[in-house]
Amino acid sequence: MDKFTCIVADDEPLGREVIETFIKEIPFLTLVASFGDSVEALLYLQNHQVDIMFSDIQMPKINGMELVHALVNPPVIIFVTAHRDFALDSFDAGATDYLVKPVRFDRFLKAVNRAKERVLTSKATTSPETKPDRIFIKSEGRLVKIVLNEILYIEAQGDYLKIVIPENSYTTQATLKSMDEILDKQLFFRVQRSFILNIEAVKTVSGNMIELTNGKSIAIALNKKEEFFKLLGIK
Incomplete structure (x- = not known):
């Protein structure tokens, strides 16, 4: 049944x-x-x-x-x-x-x-599941709409996530795993245990350091580097 x-x-x-x-x-x-x-x-x-x-x-x-x-x-x-x-x-x-x-x-x-x-x-x-283009998060006692492709990066902070978009950031109670499951894998990549970033926000890559368009620098895990470069189209 x-x-x-x-x-x-x-x-x-x-x-x-x-x-x-x-x-x-x-x-x-x-x-x-x-x-x-x-x-x-x-x-x-x-x-x-x-x-x-x-x-x-x-x-x-x-x-x-x-x-x-x-x-x-x-x-x-x-x-x-x-x-x-x-x-x-x-x-x-x-x-x-x-x-x-x-x-x-x-x-x-x-x-x-x-x-x-x-x-x-x-x-x-139903055809294969389509990914949502926006979600609502609870931040500081209110619901906030987040357009997913506007996210620059997401950082895990204990039981909370810091979601950064241009000109703003929000903190909400959630796990990085839950976000990873709904994000488009062609656009977002988990570069290490605590960070997911939007590959469109990547400005430069130097060694194991990634600089984003907002000036944020994030280290990439060594075992993630080859996959990350492939997603960026870097040979």
């Missing part, structure tokens, strides 16, 4: 608990995460592939529809809300179904079966 991963995003604890309980009753669903904060759900989805998301609409910070629109490759969406008035808008946002609280299990199962068919159809027709 195919298993379908799903998450729940709802700022109301009781609402989350009901959907979590229903999910656990369905053998082909696997709950991988649950969020009371829509921003945390957004950040999770930028770094993890999920089949189905059950999301409330009215949430603080960003609402459910804004959450969906902020994603490059959103999962199949089922909105769960106490307000019937949002039905039309939810389908305009690309939702597969719309459940009104209090949710009945039979109605939930119908929505899940519809979502399952949509996931299977999508997997059958």
Whole structure:
């Protein structure tokens, strides 16, 4: 039996608990995460592939529809809300179904079966995964949009990353590995344990030192040099 991963995003604890309980009753669903904060759900989805998301609409910070629109490759969406008035808008946002609280299990199962068919159809027709061209990060208590090809370099600093773009830099809690997985491998290269850089930002290379267009100097690991030169087209 195919298993379908799903998450729940709802700022109301009781609402989350009901959907979590229903999910656990369905053998082909696997709950991988649950969020009371829509921003945390957004950040999770930028770094993890999920089949189905059950999301409330009215949430603080960003609402459910804004959450969906902020994603490059959103999962199949089922909105769960106490307000019937949002039905039309939810389908305009690309939702597969719309459940009104209090949710009945039979109605939930119908929505899940519809979502399952949509996931299977999508997997059958989707071409190889395309990389996102922008992400949102949480920095200093706010969401910041980062256009990926504008990044000069990313530096790991403990549990945080420093993301540097022209004229600015942002610090966010994330791992270098998570960023490496979403960046275009033809444009970005991990030159050592703590740095990923944009090859378009390379100004000079001298020995094992790389100078970027903003004046930053970064050392390249010896075992990365040959691959890096090949990416730059240097023989």
